[in-house]
Amino acid sequence: MPPVTRHLLHAGGLALWFMLLALPLLAVRVDTLHNVVEWRWENLLWVGSGTFALALLWRLRAAWRRSGHLAAAPAAPGRLAAFGTRLFDEPRLYRPVLGAILAAALIFPWLADTYQVNILGLALIFVVLGLGLNITVGLAGLLDLGYIAFFAVGAYCYALLNTRFGLGFWPCLPLGGLAGACCGLLLGFPILRLRGDYLAIVTLGFGSIARIVLENWDEVSGGAQGIAGVARPGLFGAEFGLAGMTTYLYYLLLGLVALTVFVTRRLQHSRVGRAWVALREDEIACAAMGVDVARTKLSAYACGAFWAGLVGVIFAARNTYINPNSFTFMESALVLSIVVLGGMGSIVGVVLAALALVLLPEYLRALAEYRMLVFGAVMVAMMILRPQGLVIARRRRYRREGDA
Template sequence: MSETKIKVGAAETSLPAMAKDVLMTAVIALVLAVPFIGLKSDSVGTALELYTRWPEMFAIIGAVLVGRVAFLLLRLRRDQPRAQSAQKRAGVKELAANWGGKHIVLIGVAGFACAALLPMMPFASRYTVDIATTFLIYVMLGWGLNIVVGLAGLLDLGYVAFYAVGAYSYALLSTELGWSFWVCLPLAGVFAAAFGVMLGFPVLRLRGDYLAIVTLGFGEIIRVVLTNWVDFTKGPNGISGVPRPSFFGYSFSRGGEQTFHDLLGIAYSSQHRVVFLYFLILILAGLTNWFTLRMRKLPTGRAWEALREDEIACRSLGINPTNVKLSAFALGAMFAGFAGSFFATRQGFVSPESFTFMESAIILAIVVLGGMGSQMGVVLAAFALVILPEWFRDFQQYRMFLFGAAMVLIMVLKPTGVMGRREPTIRLHKKKDAAEDAEAQPEIAQ
């Protein structure tokens, strides 16, 4: 029945067809709901017992049916005045895309300025700055992964492994050898990149999906090793007492030799460190963004994108695919390494718990939902996936369910991501002409 629904547009708008559709939905919802919502197993002592929740189940099924009817009616309305409204919608979309395209630099700079001013705002509580810091970590990770997935088109499901390598290398170097954050930060990047090359060298010749599963496996291997190599990593308990960063040797503690508040001659405030960390990640993320935007206009970056488009054509032009992929993999890993060591110094604690597959999935979702290769898209998607759930803290237990459902929904509605439009890296003609050109270009979906 569902097959005909898709193909035959007119038939389904009739009342009987819609009734049939709703009835089918009801039957399926019932079958789905009975074992999980209607019935619930619960342990009583050592035994399992069965409970029923029929009223709740029928309420939920009712809600689903109302949703289905609303969906059908909406589609009915949308289908009828199709030509006109579709044209209008396309027009608005085109306008928004053009405006966004022309002013992308302006928006970026304004966004960065707002971000820089955030801690000075009156509403910026410690909590706000903290959340903003978390948000920026994900933005940075998203930008880093964007090099690998968005630009080079290599599907990496184990990106969090490089994040872990960065975090652990700082945690270990600082607690074992007493090295400072500023020495360890670049080292963490180098280690992560080295891991990227080590993994990448054997596996980068694999087809897309195989690469995905191998990187996923690699991420899990790193986590298992971190959990079980107790002598080296302190195992599942993690490493605590990771030193906090200093401002060129001036610490953010209340007392001690050289402190930040003494340097400036102001009163001690615990807010200082939070704000300092915020600026640190802002700079690191900014650096990642600058680097990526710059690389896009260089031969390496263009080769990444070309490789994503057609590897065989790349080979026919004398481009060594292995080197190009390795460079993307290593550089993407490097930024994860930087972010990792920032994470370690911010938390003061690292454990394998923080580096599960879920993290990789969230970062990948940020890249794909944002629109592959789009820097601005990463920011928007990170906002949707990191900040919005914060606001719904009251719905804590539904959060991850809604998160997953939202991922499906956004992909179904907008498979190319929120910001799917690609900005050329070089133009021959002036941008104004190009805009007219773009209008002349037929929109061929290929």
């Protein structure tokens, strides 16, 4: 068979397969008003021809490269990658970039409207959650599928203290973080000996238990109705309008993100952080080198949960109303995707992934019912093209005293 025919057949097969996959989603629509089924074959045609063209292009490109026509091409990405590593290594290069990003983040509320500031604020919440889970999963390698429970602990901690005892936002902020950390310790103790799949199952269970308790403990948590009338954060008694409050919360979250990045960076390159990574790499060797494995695991859980608790307080204050629906497994999975997509253990990667995963579905609202489909496709493409994550965590290089 000549190669061209083979390419065509392959692309055609792929197109048929995608049309079959997309059939229930894109072609069939049940019109509940008139109780009829609408068939939209033209959608299927679009999917088919699009897939066909893309698959053909992909195969031709691969064949082209094999035959040596594109031999010079890899040089360009190579140089780009080299620039990427230099960007992370040299303060001379990354300081101005960091400064520019910070400046852009600072003036953002004055350029964009309240809606934009609001969703960016939501994204920042997930940045903090991602950075927190990055400690537990990315650095220490302890899978946690119920992470959002700690976020709920922080949120309910503030909501209860505020509505029942009239405590303000600022004293509650550290309390929420501490409550999260304590719950992290509580969860940590029973699962010290678990690993891999078992750890995943238990943490998944913990996440579900937390939500079920919140849903059913009517006297304390308000049950499924949640808690309303939570006070917004104050600032020396200043009054804010809706737009002003959004901006204020945005800056608050920006500050928290900066604090989280600063603290996790310090921790990562310290005695404690090295022990976390060593634990991820080899638990037995870690214990043989004199690391108290139990203590190291607990500290990783507590540190991760601390940030979730802290940002949970801000979440409650921002929404003024919380109920158990904000803390489902979907949120845990989202935060975990942020860590995996960003690149385990990489702070820059987690920040980028959090922004992408929260903002993408928001901006895809234009695509209405397909936005989750596109979102899923992006995730799948990402995992195929770059399974290590957006940014690969790089190990720090240490210099001796006196060396340049």
